Amino acid sequence: MSGVDVAGRTGHRRLAVGQVAGDRRRAWPWPRVTLTALAAAACLVPFLLEPYRVFQLTMVLVHGIALLGLNLLVGHGGRVSLGHGAFLAVGAYGSAIMTTSLGVPYPLTLPVCALVTFGAGLALGRPALRLSGPYLAVVTFAVAVVVPLVIKRFGAVTGGSMGLSTPVPVAPSWTGLADDQWLYLLVLAVAVGAFAVARNLVESRAGRALAAGRENPAAAEVLGVRLDSHRTLAFGWSAMYAGVAGTLYAWVVGFVSPDSFTVTLSVVLLAAVVVGGPGSLLGPLLGGAFITFVPAVAQRAGDALPGIVSGVLIVVVVCFAPTGLAGLLRMAAGAVTRRTGRG
Amino acid sequence: MTLEIGGLTVRFGGVTALSEVDLTVRPGELVGLIGPNGAGKTTLFDCLTRRVEPAAGRMRFEGAGLEGTAPHEVAGRGIARTFQQLGLFPGLSVRENVMVGAHRHGRSGFGAAAIRPGRVRREERAIRRIADEALDRVGLLPLADHPAAHLPHGILKRVEIARALAVRPRLLLLDEPVSGLGHDEIADLARLVRDMHFTSDIMIIVVEHHMEFVMNLCERIVCLDSGRKIADGASGHVRRDPRVIDAYLGVVPWASPAGRP
Numbered sequence: 039m040s041g042v043d044v045a046g047r048t049g050h051r052r053l054a055v056g057q058v059a060g061d062r063r064r065a066w067p068w069p070r071v072t073l074t075a076l077a078a079a080a081c082l083v084p085f086l087l088e089p090y091r092v093f094q095l096t097m098v099l100v101h102g103i104a105l106l107g108l109n110l111l112v113g114h115g116g117r118v119s120l121g122h123g124a125f126l127a128v129g130a131y132g133s134a135i136m137t138t139s140l141g142v143p144y145p146l147t148l149p150v151c152a153l154v155t156f157g158a159g160l161a162l163g164r165p166a167l168r169l170s171g172p173y174l175a176v177v178t179f180a181v182a183v184v185v186p187l188v189i190k191r192f193g194a195v196t197g198g199s200m201g202l203s204t205p206v207p208v209a210p211s212w213t214g215l216a217d218d219q220w221l222y223l224l225v226l227a228v229a230v231g232a233f234a235v236a237r238n239l240v241e242s243r244a245g246r247a248l249a250a251g252r253e254n255p256a257a258a259e260v261l262g263v264r265l266d267s268h269r270t271l272a273f274g275w276s277a278m279y280a281g282v283a284g285t286l287y288a289w290v291v292g293f294v295s296p297d298s299f300t301v302t303l304s305v306v307l308l309a310a311v312v313v314g315g316p317g318s319l320l321g322p323l324l325g326g327a328f329i330t331f332v333p334a335v336a337q338r339a340g341d342a343l344p345g346i347v348s349g350v351l352i353v354v355v356v357c358f359a360p361t362g363l364a365g366l367l368r369m370a371a372g373a374v375t376r377r378t379g380r381g
Numbered sequence: 382m383t384l385e386i387g388g389l390t391v392r393f394g395g396v397t398a399l400s401e402v403d404l405t406v407r408p409g410e411l412v413g414l415i416g417p418n419g420a421g422k423t424t425l426f427d428c429l430t431r432r433v434e435p436a437a438g439r440m441r442f443e444g445a446g447l448e449g450t451a452p453h454e455v456a457g458r459g460i461a462r463t464f465q466q467l468g469l470f471p472g473l474s475v476r477e478n479v480m481v482g483a484h485r486h487g488r489s490g491f492g493a494a495a496i497r498p499g500r501v502r503r504e505e506r507a508i509r510r511i512a513d514e515a516l517d518r519v520g521l522l523p524l525a526d527h528p529a530a531h532l533p534h535g536i537l538k539r540v541e542i543a544r545a546l547a548v549r550p551r552l553l554l555l556d557e558p559v560s561g562l563g564h565d566e567i568a569d570l571a572r573l574v575r576d577m578h579f580t581s582d583i584m585i586i587v588v589e590h591h592m593e594f595v596m597n598l599c600e601r602i603v604c605l606d607s608g609r610k611i612a613d614g615a616s617g618h619v620r621r622d623p624r625v626i627d628a629y630l631g632v633v634p635w636a637s638p639a640g641r642p
Contacts, residue, residue: 235495242494242501243480243487243508250470250481257468260430261548262456262485271491317472 066371067378080226084219093290094330096222099229100286102326105310106236106319107279112308113316114240115272116252117167121178123304124185125155125277129284130294131189131196134204137288139195144207144289148228151285152278159277163270182304186296201295204288225286232279237319239275248272249317280307306348313355315362324363382443383407384429384552384584389438391424391608398424400608401438408551409582411574413589413599413616417629420605422588423465426554430455430462442552456485461550463541465557465588471530475521475540478529479512482547486511515546519573535566542573553577555587559594567591571598592630596620604629 066072084092108122132154133147142150166177189196196202209220239245250258251265259265288294306329314325332351333344359366384406391399399421406412414422427433429440431452440447442458450458461482470478487508489501516522519539524532529540538558545553558574559567571594578585589595595602595616602619604612606628612619619625 238497239491239494242491242497243484243489243505244491244494246473246477246481247484249473249477253470253472254468256432257464257470258481259452260432260455260462260468261482261544262453263481264453275491275495 067375081223084215084222089216089218092218092222094334096218096225096290098323098326098330099222099225100283100290100326101307101310101329102323103229103232103286104280104283104307105314105322105325106232107276107283108307109276109311109314109316109318109322110236110239110248110279111269111272111276112311113318113321114245114252115248115269117170117269117273118175118308119178119273119276120175120301120304120308121162121181122276122280122307123299123301124181125159125280126284126287126303127185127189127294127296127299128155128158129281130288130299131202131284132281133285133288134202134294135195137204138202144205147288148282148285151281155281155284156274156278158281159274160270162277163273164266167266167269167273179301179304182301186299186301189296189299197295199296201293201297203293206292207289221290225290228282228286232282233319233323236279236322240319244268244271309348309352313352313362315364318362318364318368320367321362321364324367328363382551383441384443385439385441386425386429387439389425389428389440390436391421391428391433392436397608399428399435399605402605402608402610404603404610404613406552406584406586408584409578410601411578411585411587411599413587413595413602414605415589415592415595415602415625415629416605416611419607420629421608422605423556424608425605426462426556426586426588429460429552429554456548456550459549459551460554461545461548461552462554463538463545463556463558465560467534467537467541469529469537469541469544471528473529474525475527475529475532476509476512476516476525478540479515479544479547480508482515482544483508483511483549485548511549512543512547515543518546518577519543535562535570538562538566538570539573542570546577550583552584553586555585555589557589558587559589559591567594570594574598592620 083095087095104122104126108119111117111119129151132151133144136142136147136150137144162178162181166174169177190199193199206217207221207224209215209217213220215223247258247263248268250261250263251268255265287298291298310325310329311322313328314323315321328351329348332348336343336347355362361368384404386402386404389399389402390397402421402425414425416422424433428435429442429447431447431450442460447458470481473481487504489504493501513522513525516525519542521536521539521543524536529537532540542555542558545555555574559570562570574585574587575598577583587595587599599616601614602612602616603610604619604622604625606624611628612622612625620630
């Protein structure tokens with residue numbers, strides 16, 4: 039098509055939905071090479087790093103999956119949820135209870151928990167998304183407050199405040215892998231799938247409609263977009279991502295307790311979406327790295343520091359890089375392409 | 382296959398925005414809707430796109446009432462509009478804006494999009510083709526991948542028209558398409574609207590204060606004042622109508638290039 043050629047010549051590029059307007063930097067000129075290198079690195083790290091690092095990277099992916107979903111709602115849908123920790127709890131406890139009490143093989147718990155949290159997300163999103171702004175925030179916040187209490191109340195099933203230990207998946211012997219390597223690769227596979235689905239959603243008719251509703255609800259509606267159903271579905275999908283992340287969390291950590299899914303988790307997840315870069319596809323992964331590594335690094339300097347350091351960094355990013363870490367990365371990539379004169 | 386409006390009345394609290402307005406538009410007609418600020422022109426568009434609920438009256442489009450139509454079903458009925466203040470999606474690219482205009486030509490939702498089977502890919506290509514056709518029509522295809530922001534106002538106005546065209550409407554409502562545009566851009570836009578008018582038999586209603594634009598473009602003019610229709614007829618007649626001159630045009634409208642008395 040001639041339009042594409044012209045666009046290529048003038049240096050404009052296809053924008054990811056939700057990318058900041060006015061950004062006319064050239065596309066990264068080596069997408070294939072970069073992607074291949076990243077994929078190779080992602081597959082190799084479990085064999086190069088010590089088990090604790092592998093565990094950390096696994097947690098980055100787990101958080102990244104939850105953030106991919108939340109980003110769908112917050113970054114693309116323009117709606118806030120302060121309660122996504124609750125869906126992680128549902129996924130984690132669902133998996134833990136199924137494997138320990140019911141003897142369900144762990145791989146089966148993933149689709150079951152995904153479906154359950156998808157349904158829960160739709161059920162909550164349908165009434166809640168009629169609200170907006172602070173009201174929606176309060177409703178989702180309430181869910182995040184209530185779920186840990188419910189978990190404690192039904193101690194017979196959930197183990198109460200003592201929590202519940204669940205068997206960590208064991209690497210099948212034919213793979214010859216250590217358990218932590220197996221888990222990492224398992225989570226990596228799910229994360230790649232989650233990433234591909236998120237990308238498909240964002241670059242689809244439904245994804246555009248969702249973003250259009252964020253940008254200008256009145257105009258979107260006149261063009262035939264059903265705002266409420268698109269937002270409800272986005273909520274359902276984001277809840278499902280959180281549920282999947284919760285299930286993986288239970289596999290990786292092997293222990294679930296109400297204290298792992300407090301209100302703080304929900305708030306941290308929302309902050310991580312903003313820090314990573316709302317509306318970008320890379321943002322959730324960077325956000326996942328942020329909430330995994332920053333507290334761990336700060337912890338070494340002092341017990342009180344993780345909260346303070348995270349908080350200050352969040353403020354710094356929001357003030358000085360409103361497009362988040364993904365935006366910074368894009369800026370750096372832009373500088374590189376300018377210098378090399380490619381693109 | 383016409384648009385028939387009868388006795389349309391809209392009240393906002395104590396204010397009557399539209400009072401028993403009758404209007405019939407036939408396919409292929411290009412109607413200019415004029416009147417002073419607050420005359421109810423945009424309110425009429427808002428009624429037709431179901432953003433405002435009339436207190437009384439009826440609206441029939443192509444033989445079926447519009448009253449039971451939900452706002453998101455308006456595009457499906459073949460009605461598209463532009464907004465007085467730009468109604469674009471600035472965070473999306475120009476092409477994506479227009480692709481949202483083609484929303485009604487697709488069916489697939491989240492579930493299908495997630496796994497992206499061939500059916501969804503074909504639909505996506507079809508939507509993209511419709512969008513590119515519309516962009517080509519307004520001459521903006523080279524800018525398709527630019528964000529729909531930080532562009533000259535005249536270009537953004539045309540993006541919005543392309544987006545409305547992507548609906549493939551049978552009734553097109555243009556709300557002040559040339560406000561804030563320069564002289565050459567106005568001429569371009571007049572050419573564009575005239576072209577749409579001559580090459581298809583869609584109904585077009587243009588709200589505009591720019592008298593030269595409206596008088597040159599539309600053979601039929603409707604004038605509203607304080608919610609009432611005070612004139613409806615050939616442009617030559619309407620602009621000599623004493624009531625129209627009194628309410629809106631002032632003394633000699635065609636002598637003032639800006640059109641505003």
